[in-house]
Amino acid sequence: MIDIDVLLAWGAAYKKVSAGEIIFKEGQPCSFYYQLVTGKVKWVNIDDEGKNCIHAIVEPGESFGEFPLFDDGPFAATAVADEDSLIIRLHKPVFLQLMQDNPVIHFAFTQMLSKRLRYKFAVIKSFAAHCPEEMISTLLNQLKSEKKNFCGDCNQLNLTRQQIADMTGLRVETVIRTMRTMHEKGDLVISRGKVYCKDMIQRITA
Amino acid sequence: MIDIDVLLAWGAAYKKVSAGEIIFKEGQPCSFYYQLVTGKVKWVNIDDEGKNCIHAIVEPGESFGEFPLFDDGPFAATAVADEDSLIIRLHKPVFLQLMQDNPVIHFAFTQMLSKRLRYKFAVIKSFAAHCPEEMISTLLNQLKSEKKNFCGDCNQLNLTRQQIADMTGLRVETVIRTMRTMHEKGDLVISRGKVYCKDMIQRITA
DNA sequence: TTTCGAATATGACTTCACGCATAAAAACAC
DNA sequence: GTGTTTTTATGCGTGAAGTCATATTCGAAA
Numbered sequence: 195m196i197d198i199d200v201l202l203a204w205g206a207a208y209k210k211v212s213a214g215e216i217i218f219k220e221g222q223p224c225s226f227y228y229q230l231v232t233g234k235v236k237w238v239n240i241d242d243e244g245k246n247c248i249h250a251i252v253e254p255g256e257s258f259g260e261f262p263l264f265d266d267g268p269f270a271a272t273a274v275a276d277e278d279s280l281i282i283r284l285h286k287p288v289f290l291q292l293m294q295d296n297p298v299i300h301f302a303f304t305q306m307l308s309k310r311l312r313y314k315f316a317v318i319k320s321f322a323a324h325c326p327e328e329m330i331s332t333l334l335n336q337l338k339s340e341k342k343n344f345c346g347d348c349n350q351l352n353l354t355r356q357q358i359a360d361m362t363g364l365r366v367e368t369v370i371r372t373m374r375t376m377h378e379k380g381d382l383v384i385s386r387g388k389v390y391c392k393d394m395i396q397r398i399t400a
Numbered sequence: 401m402i403d404i405d406v407l408l409a410w411g412a413a414y415k416k417v418s419a420g421e422i423i424f425k426e427g428q429p430c431s432f433y434y435q436l437v438t439g440k441v442k443w444v445n446i447d448d449e450g451k452n453c454i455h456a457i458v459e460p461g462e463s464f465g466e467f468p469l470f471d472d473g474p475f476a477a478t479a480v481a482d483e484d485s486l487i488i489r490l491h492k493p494v495f496l497q498l499m500q501d502n503p504v505i506h507f508a509f510t511q512m513l514s515k516r517l518r519y520k521f522a523v524i525k526s527f528a529a530h531c532p533e534e535m536i537s538t539l540l541n542q543l544k545s546e547k548k549n550f551c552g553d554c555n556q557l558n559l560t561r562q563q564i565a566d567m568t569g570l571r572v573e574t575v576i577r578t579m580r581t582m583h584e585k586g587d588l589v590i591s592r593g594k595v596y597c598k599d600m601i602q603r604i605t606a
Numbered sequence: 607t608t609t610c611g612a613a614t615a616t617g618a619c620t621t622c623a624c625g626c627a628t629a630a631a632a633a634c635a636c
Numbered sequence: 637g638t639g640t641t642t643t644t645a646t647g648c649g650t651g652a653a654g655t656c657a658t659a660t661t662c663g664a665a666a
Contacts, residue, residue: 264511264515265514307514308470312471315455318455321527323447356642363524368623370644387632387645530652571654573656574654580615593613593614
């Protein structure tokens with residue numbers, strides 16, 4: 195999100211993490227700005243019984259774990275490396291100074307938060323509808339519009355049913371069954387287990 | 401949220417709305433910054449079948465409907481006056497200029513978005529747990545910590561069960577039954593229909 | 607005080623996602 | 637190729653929230 199050269203100029207440091215490694219834990223106090231350079235990071239709440247609630251699968255260029263930068267609360271979720279990854283991080287006070295000195299970066303950040311919040315509205319709306327189909331299509335629409343978790347050139351989704359379940363709060367079986375129904379209705383295509391989403395009409399989930 | 405004198409100095413205008421009146425509708429494009437001065441405003445998604453999903457009950461001083469200010473998308477939800485209210489609004493380009501000229505106001509705004517997003521994380525987490533009790537206590541904790549929708553001096557909640565239902569995606573009956581269970585477990589007190597929440601231990605819903 | 611509507615409360619029945627079990631099919635390593 | 641693990645798939649019983657019906661209580665207004 196923020197240009198890496200800018201971050202480096204302000205004294206940010208790289209950090210390598212290997213697949214499965216925990217970058218930070220929910221509830222911990224912390225004071226870094228984090229941005230993913232390469233690899234993949236899961237931003238997730240892990241339940242007492244080990245159940246996951248994935249808030250986002252972070253891709254290169256995106257920041258994550260920003261809440262503690264703006265209040266003095268703890269991390270809202272745990273960040274786990276999903277693959278070997280490279281992250282860059284900057285101390286909180288330095289980050290805040292950077293924001294203050296760069297209104298353009300600051301504004302872009304505000305825009306990003308607003309966009310995420312807009313998406314969370316859509317998620318909550320579909321949750322409230324108690325309809326698995328709606329939850330899944332809200333997720334897929336969102337990912338599609340962000341061009342995330344899809345094979346760049348084709349329409350193939352590169353998430354497992356389990357990951358979709360963790361991102362929607364549903365169970366794997368429900369996701370599998372619901373997506374099969376959606377396939378039968380022609381809302382998406384499943385071929386040899388892989389999911390292909392046609393370009394969707396942008397709903398007013400806005 | 402933004403000082404009224406500042407808003408007025410930048411050319412904001414007051415607008416009176418009566419109870420039940422729609423201030424703006426989900427899906428509409430629009431370009432104002434809105435802030436509530438007096439009264440109460442519901443920020444809500446209204447379903448085809450008339451079912452509500454209340455995102456917030458806005459109290460004086462708070463802004464609402466901000467998303468279109470930062471992207472060119474439409475309103476994410478409908479704003480309805482819950483009582484006769486007075487709002488103040490400012491044209492989008494003027495608002496953006498105000499932000500640019502006032503880094504302190506800009507930063508406060510960013511903080512507010514971050515805080516809301518943090519809360520939405522907690523909501524989604526409790527949604528994913530599929531546990532009515534957790535959803536209700538997440539909501540009550542949040543309102544309590546924001547000192548919203550509670551009688552200022554006492555601990556009495558001034559929301560109907562229906563409103564709680566609309567804010568949690570549950571049905572009225574479920575809310576009534578669940579809250580009664582919570583009362584029996586000592587998590588809250590119900591006396592003559594009114595709900596009283598003791599000061600809660602701040603969970604790490606963070 | 608009485609009346610009336612809204613909010614709360616409770617019972618009975620239904621439905622649909624859950625959860626477990628188990629099987630089949632890919633994906634991967636060797 | 638073979639074997640192993642991961643992912644997808646399907647059946648079935650259970651349970652918890654939804655749904656509908658109906659009291660009952662509360663509060664504001666006449």
